[in-house]
Amino acid sequence: MLASALFAIGAAGLWFSIYASQHHFVASWPQLLGTLVVVVLVGALAVQLPGRSRDAGRSASARAPSAWLVGVAMIGLVLGWCRRQDWGPPHHLALAAGALLTYAWNGFLTIPPGDRLDVAGQVVVDGLTVALVVVAAVRMPRDRTHPLSR
Secondary structure, three states: OHHHHHHHHHHHHHHHHHHHHOOOOOOOHHHHHHHHHHHHHHHHHHHHOOOOOOOHHHHOOOEOOOHHHHHHOOHHHHHHHOOOEOOOHHHHHHHHHHHHHHHHHHHHHHOOOOOHHHHHHHHHHHHHHHHHHHHHHHHOOOOOOOHHHO
């Protein structure tokens, strides 16, 4: 539920930002409906994915790949990897960092040429994004016996 609430808040914030900066642009109803259908389908698919018990990873014999590889791997592979032994916080961080950093650099593609203020704002947001990833990596428990490492 928290993820849904954060998604809704982020989507609303993005909509208001685009509405204000793009001279009150509003997508057409077919575009909005198509987006809603995709979001609902992806959400329904996510809810239908099998859960993982605490002991599920201990019984698997295969080891998870390195967190760096997961960060650049395709999502189809991740669905298989997440059920393996030793899947843990470094892998979660790699996935989150990949998504955050992709979103961050993609922000530069939406800025009109010559708009220095928006570029400066994007640089600040991207810097904070990188700082967030670094802080998360530094604070991550290194001990595999730690409860968060299971």
